[in-house]
Amino acid sequence: MSHRLYARSLFAAALLASAPLAAQQGGGEYASIAQLQQRMDAGSLSSKTLTQDFLDRIRRIDQGEAGLHAVLQTNPDALMIAAALDAKRTKQHGPLYGIPVLLKDNIDTGDREQTTAGSLALAGAPAPQDATVVARLRAAGAVILGKTNLSEWADFRSNHASSGWSGVGGQTRNPYALDRNPCGSSAGSGTAVAAGLATVALGTETDGSIICPASMNGIVGIKPSVGLVSRAGIVPISHNQDTAGPMARDVADAAALLTVIAGSDPRDPATIDADKHATDYTKFLDPNGLKGKRIGVVRALAGNEPNADRVLDAAIATMKAQGAIVVDPVTLPHLKELGDPEMTVLLYDFKHDINAYLATRTGLAVHTLADLIAFDTAHTAQEMAWFGQELFEQAETKGPLTDKAYLDALAKAKQLAGPEGIDAALKAQHLDALLAPSWGPAFMTDPVLGDHIVSGDPTIGGASQPAAVAGYPSITVPAGWAHGLPVGIVLFGAKWSEPTLISIAYGYEQHSHAWQQPMFLDTVR
Numbered sequence: 001m002s003h004r005l006y007a008r009s010l011f012a013a014a015l016l017a018s019a020p021l022a023a024q025q026g027g028g029e030y031a032s033i034a035q036l037q038q039r040m041d042a043g044s045l046s047s048k049t050l051t052q053d054f055l056d057r058i059r060r061i062d063q064g065e066a067g068l069h070a071v072l073q074t075n076p077d078a079l080m081i082a083a084a085l086d087a088k089r090t091k092q093h094g095p096l097y098g099i100p101v102l103l104k105d106n107i108d109t110g111d112r113e114q115t116t117a118g119s120l121a122l123a124g125a126p127a128p129q130d131a132t133v134v135a136r137l138r139a140a141g142a143v144i145l146g147k148t149n150l151s152e153w154a155d156f157r158s159n160h161a162s163s164g165w166s167g168v169g170g171q172t173r174n175p176y177a178l179d180r181n182p183c184g185s186s187a188g189s190g191t192a193v194a195a196g197l198a199t200v201a202l203g204t205e206t207d208g209s210i211i212c213p214a215s216m217n218g219i220v221g222i223k224p225s226v227g228l229v230s231r232a233g234i235v236p237i238s239h240n241q242d243t244a245g246p247m248a249r250d251v252a253d254a255a256a257l258l259t260v261i262a263g264s265d266p267r268d269p270a271t272i273d274a275d276k277h278a279t280d281y282t283k284f285l286d287p288n289g290l291k292g293k294r295i296g297v298v299r300a301l302a303g304n305e306p307n308a309d310r311v312l313d314a315a316i317a318t319m320k321a322q323g324a325i326v327v328d329p330v331t332l333p334h335l336k337e338l339g340d341p342e343m344t345v346l347l348y349d350f351k352h353d354i355n356a357y358l359a360t361r362t363g364l365a366v367h368t369l370a371d372l373i374a375f376d377t378a379h380t381a382q383e384m385a386w387f388g389q390e391l392f393e394q395a396e397t398k399g400p401l402t403d404k405a406y407l408d409a410l411a412k413a414k415q416l417a418g419p420e421g422i423d424a425a426l427k428a429q430h431l432d433a434l435l436a437p438s439w440g441p442a443f444m445t446d447p448v449l450g451d452h453i454v455s456g457d458p459t460i461g462g463a464s465q466p467a468a469v470a471g472y473p474s475i476t477v478p479a480g481w482a483h484g485l486p487v488g489i490v491l492f493g494a495k496w497s498e499p500t501l502i503s504i505a506y507g508y509e510q511h512s513h514a515w516q517q518p519m520f521l522d523t524v525r
Contacts, residue, residue, distance in 0.1 A: 028050065028196075029053070029057055029197070030196050030249070032249070032253055033199060036050065040089070040098055041091065046082070046086045047082040047089075047099075047143060048086055051078050051079055051081075051082040054197060054198055055079075057196060058071050061196075061197065062192070062197055066173070066195070066520045067178070068172060068178075068195060069169055069171060069173060070172050070195065071102065071146050071147070071188060071192055072114075072118075072146070072147045072169045072188065073113055073147050074145060074146035075144050075146050076112050078143055078144065082143045095256040096137065096257070097140065097141030099199055099200070101137055101144060101199075101201065102146055102189060104201070104202055104203050104244075105118060105147035105149065105168075105188070106204060106234055107202060107235075107244065108131040109126070109144060109147075110126070113147055115127045115235070116168050117152065118151070118153065118168050119167055119372070119375075119383070120167045120382055120383060121365070121371075121383075122366070124363065125362060125364055127360075128362060132265045133202060133230060133233075133234070148188030149172045149188035150164070150166060150185045150186060150188055150189075151163045151166065151185035152166035152383075154185040156350060156391055158388050158389055158390055159390065160387045160450035162386055162446060162451060164182045164184050165387075167379075172187040172188050173191070173445070174217065176194070176442070176520075177484065177485060177521050178522055179445060179523050180441075180444060180523075181443050181445040182216060183213040183439070183442065184209060184212065186213045186214075186247065189213065190203065190213030190214050190221070191213070193249060194217035194249070195520075199249075200253050200256075200257050201246075202244055202247070203245055204234060204244045205242070206346065206468065207241060207342070207468035208465070208468065210222070210245045211438055211463075212464065214476045215439045215476045215487070215490070216439060216442040216486065218488070219249050220246075220248050220251050220254045220477055220509075221246070221254070222474075222501075222502075223245050223474045224243050224244075224258065225471060225495045226270060226472075227271050227274055228262050228277060229244050229245065229274070230265035230267060230274075231270070232267030233267070235357055236353035237349065237350050237354075238345060238353065240349055240410065240471065241342075241345075241346070250509060250515070251475075251477065251502060251506040252282065252506065254502075255282045256281075258281050258498065259278075259280050259281045262274060262277075262279075262281075263275055284502045284506070285502070285506045287507060287510040287511075289502075289503035289504055289505075289507030289508075290322040290324040290507035292323060292325070293324045293500075293504050294324075294429065294430055294432050295319060295325070295326050295327070295431065295432060295435050295491075296326075296327045296330035296426070296435065297316065297330060297434075298332045298425075298435065298436045299329035300331075300335055301437065301463040304462075305439075305441075307482035308437035309437065310480070311479045311480030311482070312435075312489060314479070315435075315479045315480070315508065315512065316328065316435075319508060321511070322511050324504075326435075330425055330431065330434065331425060332422070334417070334420060335421075338416060338465055340409075341409040341412045341416070342468075344405065344409035347391070347394050348395075348398045348399075348401060348406040350391075354369050355367075358371075369392060369395060369396050373396060414469070414470065414471075417465075417467075417469035418495075421466055421470060422466055422470050422472055431493075433497070434491070435489060435491055437488075438476040439462045439488070441483065441485035441487050463490050463492075470495070471495065472493065472495050472497070473493065473496075473501055474490055474501070475490065475498075475501045476491075477489055477514075478512075480514055481516070483524040484519070484524050
């Protein structure tokens with residue numbers, strides 16, 4: 001072992017030894033929501049103490065020795081909020097009462113925190129009101145702990161970007177090996193949860209931005225059905241594909257968080273049917289959730305990375321042993337036909353949606369996508385040192401959402417991904433869900449060439465696109481390891497099938513026990 005690796009191992013041990021006693025006893029950084037609530041109900045832990053512990057850990061690890069750059073800012077009112085919740089605590093409360101939650105920094109908060117999407121162009125004036133998901137969290141008694149770093153503009157500025165980099169926050173690092181990438185765009189949320197900087201966090205996804213960082217940081221991520229969770233007050237890419245979703249270390253915590261944020265919202269017309277489907281997702285945490293489930297393996301989404309394939313095969317064996325009926329392989333039609341129409345839709349949507357969002361922000365110098373392009377050009381040293389803004393520029397050339405090119409691409413993308421894609425595959429084999437590797441193990445952070453996951457790079461792979469384009473749910477769960485790096489599997493299915501996916505994922509998790517806490521090593525072992 002090298003001197004630096006040995007030093008990192010000592011650092012990890014020191015972190016555990018120096019953690020507050022409550023944390024070491026299951027009441028802190030790696031405890032579950034249920035464990036934390038048990039302690040707070042018993043009076044051995046308060047929300048204020050827990051919040052202070054997380055703030056201290058962020059300073060010690062994120063801003064200190066490990067230099068993760070996962071948290072952009074902490075809420076200056078977090079301790080006051082936690083103390084007020086402690087004073088009002090009763091035995092009748094929801095699962096998130098008093099629990100600190102981190103938010104991806106493209107989610108508006110109507111407080112003293114900034115909402116920047118990682119761009120200096122949005123820094124300065126806070127958002128005028130809470131995003132609906134934040135309002136729901138506050139109503140449930142959660143403590144808004146702070147904002148996490150992200151791939152700037154949710155990774156929709158350049159095809160050559162480095163995931164987890166933003167002009168505001170710099171480069172987020174993977175806590176399992178610091179020279180590896182956390183994936184994006186919800187990089188900070190994934191890293192923070194994995195590193196024990198918070199129990200749970202919110203991410204957002206358009207295509208892969210929850211599933212990839214959750215997988216590469218060894219945690220659970222749920223991308224809900226589009227329309228289950230409000231996007232009001234979230235910096236957009238596409239109203240056709242965007243959604244917020246939970247990121248947690250286990251399925252139970254992710255289900256608890258989804259329960260709070262799901263539901264209809266007049267501010268987001270896409271959620272008109274959400275209340276018909278939103279439920280208490282913790283009801284589906286069945287340790288026998290695999291029994292009798294029909295799961296189809298999409299081998300066309302595997303075969304890209306041998307470690308991911310090995311982990312997938314081991315997961316299939318576990319599922320079979322617990323009573324699942326695994327159909328291997330199944331055909332998922334049109335996989336190679338989704339990319340072009342999806343990109344057309346995203347470019348059109350981004351121009352329309354970002355201009356609409358910027359109209360809600362006061363006190364900023366930018367009001368349109370054209371203003372953002374000009375801002376980056378004027379601040380090249382701060383904003384474009386690592387990569388450019390060709391996606392911005394391509395989006396700016398697009399016309400209105402009434403253009404035939406847009407309408408044709410949207411109809412094609414939805415039809416191929418949904419009715420003729422996922423729905424057809426499920427129906428053909430009477431399946432409950434589809435299964436694939438989430439991604440391979442984390443790739444090296446590369447400021448020169450950018451990410452190694454774009455354009456179907458065969459060394460990495462990725463299975464987020466079908467569910468993302470269709471607007472259907474997916475969930476990634478830790479499943480195994482490669483050279484000390486986590487590898488996940490992803491389950492996806494029909495629209496509104498979150499209960500089924502959560503039941504399968506929980507049943508698998510309870511028999512795989514794949515999660516391990518990170519060691520903050522300089523590089524892989």
